[in-house]
Amino acid sequence: RTRTPPGPLCSPSERSSPARQAAMAQSPLEAERARASFPVREMTYLLWGGKSATEHREMLEAAVEKEPVFANSDLYCLDRPGRHRRCMQKQRRVIELARELQVPRASVRAAVHDQLGTDLQDLMFLPNIRATFSEEQQAHWLPRAESWEVLGCYAQTELGHGSNVRALETTATYLPESDEFEIHSPTTTSTKWWPGALGRTANHAIVYARLILDGRDIGIHNFMVQIRDLETHRPLPGITVGDIGPKIGYNNQDNGFCRFDRVRIPRTNMAMKYATLSPAGEYTTLPARKVASYSSMTHVRVTIVVSSGLALSAACTIAVRYSAVRRQGFTSRGDGSEECVLDYAMQQHRLLPLVATSYAFHVSGQAMQRMAAGDDVEALHTASSGLKALCSRITSDGIEACRKACGGHGYLAVSGLPELLGNYIQNVTVEGENFVIAQQTTRGLLKQLARARAAALQGAHERPAAAAVAGREGDADYVHDLEGAVSARCTAQSAKDFLSPALQCEAYRQRAAWQLREVERELAEAEASGLPREDAWNAVGPDIIRASEAHCFHVLVRHFCDAVGELSRSARVSPAVAKALESCSCLFSLYWMQEGMGDFLQSGYLDVQQATMLRSAARGMLAVLRPDAVALVDAWGHSDHSLNSALGRHDGQVYEALYASAQGDVNPMNSEPVAPAFEESLKPMRSRL
Amino acid sequence: RTRTPPGPLCSPSERSSPARQAAMAQSPLEAERARASFPVREMTYLLWGGKSATEHREMLEAAVEKEPVFANSDLYCLDRPGRHRRCMQKQRRVIELARELQVPRASVRAAVHDQLGTDLQDLMFLPNIRATFSEEQQAHWLPRAESWEVLGCYAQTELGHGSNVRALETTATYLPESDEFEIHSPTTTSTKWWPGALGRTANHAIVYARLILDGRDIGIHNFMVQIRDLETHRPLPGITVGDIGPKIGYNNQDNGFCRFDRVRIPRTNMAMKYATLSPAGEYTTLPARKVASYSSMTHVRVTIVVSSGLALSAACTIAVRYSAVRRQGFTSRGDGSEECVLDYAMQQHRLLPLVATSYAFHVSGQAMQRMAAGDDVEALHTASSGLKALCSRITSDGIEACRKACGGHGYLAVSGLPELLGNYIQNVTVEGENFVIAQQTTRGLLKQLARARAAALQGAHERPAAAAVAGREGDADYVHDLEGAVSARCTAQSAKDFLSPALQCEAYRQRAAWQLREVERELAEAEASGLPREDAWNAVGPDIIRASEAHCFHVLVRHFCDAVGELSRSARVSPAVAKALESCSCLFSLYWMQEGMGDFLQSGYLDVQQATMLRSAARGMLAVLRPDAVALVDAWGHSDHSLNSALGRHDGQVYEALYASAQGDVNPMNSEPVAPAFEESLKPMRSRL
Ligand SMILES: Cc1cc2nc3c(=O)[nH]c(=O)nc-3n(C[C@H](O)[C@H](O)[C@H](O)COP(=O)(O)OP(=O)(O)OC[C@H]3O[C@@H](n4cnc5c(N)ncnc54)[C@H](O)[C@@H]3O)c2cc1C
């Protein structure tokens, strides 16, 4: 059941064949491409880590696209059992293909553009074993998990407990008589709920539970619990497990629930790298335990920053290409010709800043990855928390903005945007709910501020350690001279002056410093009014989030400006590529400054005249980017297969693709010539009157 | 296949039974309800048009809930063919029930909380016949359509043409020899695409097509075209028709495509109220034609304003109730107790303004309905265009904000929010795409401004006619003294001063006037730079939209403040109800003012100190509304059946409901004990290593 594509789908290798080029010379997208100011291919190399890495990726994508099991053309019409079954077929084939091609499984996986139900094996299950189980335990579990005999999931969240992990209710009571734990779900709210792959796929779960020793509650620990029989795949006795039902997205995945009715597991199934329990019931714990639990979360957050750039650019690719093809509204020429909607300033205002933003996320994602390779866990934690929240918020909103910008056709699944959106938006909630996690950034900044003040009092001048790691002045260096940073004032006298990266960096730095000072002041006021510290913190919540965002915007702007500066100086890329990136960086800074105009005025950085200049500078940048719009999205190199979108096709044949998508038997609504409702309801309705 | 509810679902009539009240006394929601400052039932009467109208509605809801066919418990697990079939069963039963109960069909329909595939019969098909077909034609078609023999759809949009109706390609060529039209789809892009009920349900379509007489193109007209056989329901010869595929929402509905291959219809099937064609081919048209086409669109837009309040309040009901039940994060008491998430200032900041906004939309919706009963079509068109866009944008974003505020569980279909969102968001696109339609408001304002200036020059002082109709000073009265309005300055000297409705109205009026003046200036600049009028208009797009929004916010604030003032003075409601509404109005004004801070500062209305006061005033209003949060959503009277949400239940038993929703056989993912993927993929995966 796959439908015939309306025209030749463009596989990466074909993209530049002469025949194809000739055929497309007249298409609106080719006309757009001809206007590009920079060599697109070079930008692609830059984004994907060089020529050979790009080619390797394209080779794998081509290999994947060739295989029928990876065809996504009926994806939007599959029901959930069908999706689960299909994605497991894909997973199986990924493993085979990696062996056949002798490349890492992760590379093949990356070329498969669908959610696979076993992704968490590599993303959470194996990393958790490596991070928290002892070497002896690892020797037991890793080979089994790596050979897919043990299929795992990460079972932390419960029906009643998510963000506040310390309140989990599942118990793991040590029974010295038998040297076992009894895993138990004492209440409805203690039901494990959400773990991916738990519902239908996993046979083991890493269960987070309260360790109970001798009636004492020792707090949350993790345990390896077998939940299904390895041979029959049926749930083991005492275990009630299943899928939690349909979701707004991510419907291949069998997020599951699980209840334990006094299930016994051996003592040696407790993760024992940082905490140990002897057969005699002696418990020990290592101080490194906390930091270790930190670090794996941080890692996933950095991944979310990187993937945000990718997801946002995919949505932009669809919306920008479609907007360049879609003609709607007569031109002023009066000859009945229609405007390409990308030529409306409003459409540009909605889409081009998002294109620039996808590049900004890419640049900061790379910077975070470099930081993650260093060892300043605390600094990384501070930065990554807020960035995860900010990037995932902007990307979620941005994908939906792209969808809306496609008008009616964006409402169709076949536009590709509903699937992209539904899958993506989990990122605002998982790995630290955004409004919970973003607070960590402000908390970290206030800590740094307090330390800086203490150091200043002692005449010392402590620099945050992150500075050394990231090889730059620290992003939070303003804590060392908060008043100085807040007192910066914009010196622009014309719209042109706003194009300066130095001015942009200063503006965002001033706003971040101002916002942090506001939070400090409000916290002090709230505490002075008699609130306990925690309640004061909760009362100031909205400003704590604003401070977190202000800091992260500063980080994004600074990373982008720095990266562009380095590229221009280094001559690592041709001047045209550097110039295009510089325009993206400039639009990114100016657009979001305009969106946060209230802050920049209230902080005193801008005056009212400058606000007008800023708006006109931002508008000017839209015009600068317009000719490169299609080239900038092309450069990301999203294949037609990966976008799976009738609107985002590389060849611009959107109407043929839409029409084809409704034909044939892919759409179960059209599988019978007459709807069953006719005899059952429509005819009787009629005759009743 | 319906699942057993976890506890007694609360039907309207049971809501206040003593047994129930006793049982719930200890639930967190009942504790919230006990704190309410106003009698909730009285507010419900106000919202639903009085006591007897409310009770009538509840009687119908109870009647509907009793019938198994209306059960929505498996809705989220039905596939599209299943949904189509089910909703037609519902439609059939609605017709029967209306007859049995002897009430209008529309009232029964309103009590059925699901999208019915034949809704457009009443919303578009019948109104279009009444509005555009001659009396003789109506005599033929209305009885057939009213008795459901003729099932219709509204077929305007084509694959390549939506917003720009004048560019439609379908042709209706008059053939004098046979006194017929030939309806034809000359290109792929001329395929009709989107009409609701066209895919599987309708047997007739009102087709918009270019009338061709003697080779001349007379422009777009509408025609009644039979597309399916009345007895077999098979497509007629020459007609290719089907469903266009799955969508992000609205999946009960069979939006369809249709191609005509030289299909003949009688001449008398052209709509002939305002344009006629004689058998001899003589064409006449009446000037009223344009206004008539206007007015039906306007009507639907007013409906969207009203339904926005309803949809947003439903989302708020779910999110607020859940937030009052959900406990997450330890309190400062240190006893292991957890904070109810609605007590986080951040959660209040995300939800309470939306609650207030739902009330604002209700009030303006009512005002628009009064206006629609008047006869100033132009004024109504100006106001309704922008309001449709603004209300639908805020509601779409607001539903998603509510969904996110439910954390992980909001991602589940059973939260009810994904369905609500997916269905609702079509409103930003249909009935005039938001960014297209919002321009009409600014266009109308500029026209009024030009007229006012011309009148002023003549010493006269023309008031917009809308003023008389709406029984108030015109909402756009600032066009009569634009400079005066722009020069208004905020006189607040403390946060408290911002609580004044007069100040709030002045603030929004000033911003609207300022924004209109900005647009005027920019248009003039763009034209001065040599752009033709239309191109200048397109270049200034973003500010045209901002001006439209600024005006509509002004309208919303003013309607709300006025309505509250009248209620307080009239003693039509108890003081506590008036006071609660006053708080909503105040939070509504201050919250959105804070969100638009950049404008209010840039326009000169606020200074930097006042910006700080405003923020603190808005924060203060959150605290004022907090105790009434649950009461304010309860007052809307959304039944458990209508919300169909495990999180939004009236009794607050969210965990029991969530757990129950995954059990049984409703969820097809759990219907087999072992997933087919096990033998097919998971086991082979394992053995391959
Ligand atoms: C698609 C998906 C996949 C998932 N996969 C897994 C998995 O594999 N394994 C697993 O264990 N879990 C998984 N989860 C669960 C996920 O980790 C939690 O949903 C997430 O941590 C959010 O927690 P919550 O649902 O308890 O939200 P809550 O914390 O209940 O949030 C509800 C509301 O309260 C607010 N709130 C909460 N605390 C505070 C505070 N301190 N201050 C201010 N506001 C606050 C939030 O901002 C939010 O608005 C998954 C969830 C989803 C949606």
Ligand SMILES: Cc1cc2nc3c(=O)[nH]c(=O)nc-3n(C[C@H](O)[C@H](O)[C@H](O)COP(=O)(O)OP(=O)(O)OC[C@H]3O[C@@H](n4cnc5c(N)ncnc54)[C@H](O)[C@@H]3O)c2cc1C
């Ligand atoms: C759920 C649903 C149900 C529908 N039901 C029906 C039905 O029953 N019958 C029917 O005939 N149709 C129906 N439609 C079609 C609907 O009326 C159109 O989709 C709608 O009018 C928008 O037009 P479009 O899709 O052409 O968007 P486009 O106009 O193509 O919009 C694409 C983008 O271009 C921008 N744009 C377009 N023109 C301008 C401009 N002048 N200035 C600035 N920007 C511009 C838009 O803002 C948008 O971002 C339905 C659509 C949906 C989604």
